[in-house]
Amino acid sequence: MIEHNYTKPVAKLLSLGDKKLRTNRWMDYLSLGLTSEDIPELIRLAQDTEMAELPWENNEPLPEVFGQIHAWRVLGQLRAVEAIPVLLGILHEVDDDQNDWAGEDIPEALGLIGAPAIAPCLEYLQDLTQQTYARVAVANALAEIVTRHPETRAECIQALMTALENYLGNGETVNAFIISYLMDLKAVEAAPLVEKAYLEELVEIEVCGDYEDFQVQTGLLKKRLTPSPFTSEADLKKLLGSVVTMDEARKRQSQQAKKEKAKAKQAKKARKKSKKR
Numbered sequence: 001m002i003e004h005n006y007t008k009p010v011a012k013l014l015s016l017g018d019k020k021l022r023t024n025r026w027m028d029y030l031s032l033g034l035t036s037e038d039i040p041e042l043i044r045l046a047q048d049t050e051m052a053e054l055p056w057e058n059n060e061p062l063p064e065v066f067g068q069i070h071a072w073r074v075l076g077q078l079r080a081v082e083a084i085p086v087l088l089g090i091l092h093e094v095d096d097d098q099n100d101w102a103g104e105d106i107p108e109a110l111g112l113i114g115a116p117a118i119a120p121c122l123e124y125l126q127d128l129t130q131q132t133y134a135r136v137a138v139a140n141a142l143a144e145i146v147t148r149h150p151e152t153r154a155e156c157i158q159a160l161m162t163a164l165e166n167y168l169g170n171g172e173t174v175n176a177f178i179i180s181y182l183m184d185l186k187a188v189e190a191a192p193l194v195e196k197a198y199l200e201e202l203v204e205i206e207v208c209g210d211y212e213d214f215q216v217q218t219g220l221l222k223k224r225l226t227p228s229p230f231t232s233e234a235d236l237k238k239l240l241g242s243v244v245t246m247d248e249a250r251k252r253q254s255q256q257a258k259k260e261k262a263k264a265k266q267a268k269k270a271r272k273k274s275k276k277r
Contacts, residue, residue, distance in 0.1 A: 009034050010041040013070040017063035029074040039080045045071040046086055069101050076109030081116045088124050095131035103137045111144025115152050122159040128169055136177040143181040157187045167197040176207035183217040191220060205229060
């Protein structure tokens with residue numbers, strides 16, 4: 001391991017590597033002895049971009065490279081409200097660096113934190129200066145909050161609807177993902193607003209289907225009234241499926257690309273360093 005100056009409990013995260021990350025369930029980090037007293041150090045690690053960009057050895061990343069990701073997860077498990085701005089501040093990496101770890105794990109961490117994250121997530125989602133997939137991740141976070149804190153359902157649905165009200169400015173992709181999460185949440189109350197976005201042709205249907213798909217998925221229709229815009233019913237089922245299938249499909253797709261993107265990023269950094277010499 002490299003030298004570091006993190007306190008002992010937080011330093012344990014630097015030896016975990018990525019094996020503990022590539023499972024469906026997060027490990028119980030609190031069993032390592034991490035507590036709310038470690039939150040300042042965890043926030044420092046979560047923002048430690050130098051740690052995340054350490055050079056690889058023998059074409060493989062050092063365990064410390066993944067320390068940031070473990071820190072995000074611990075902050076979620078500790079329900080660290082003070083970490084919310086920090087976690088949101090990292091999401092630009094989803095677009096800037098194709099950081100799929102951030103795009104998947106930070107929404108889950110915010111989901112664990114729960115209700116205190118709703119207003120900051122809405123503010124971020126409404127901010128049109130933020131980039132597309134960072135905003136998509138925040139929409140995902142609102143759905144994750146409901147999954148872990150069902151009592152927040154009405155508030156999170158209202159937040160997603162409030163963001164969708166600006167469908168004219170959001171862009172087709174952001175609109176589509178907001179609608180997909182409303183579909184996941186069976187938000188029938190959003191139907192009139194969702195229909196408006198579809199009528200304006202401002203929804204990327206490859207993400208969430210058309211308005212009839214929304215109605216079927218939320219229970220407003222038993223089945224489609226018109227032919228699907230997709231090539232076959234099989235394609236539609238692959239796209240939508242159950243809530244779990246849709247979520248798993250998004251995760252599988254990004255996981256397949258993770259290692260290749262990480263290697264490409266390391267190669268790009270290596271080229272930059274060689275140019276400076």
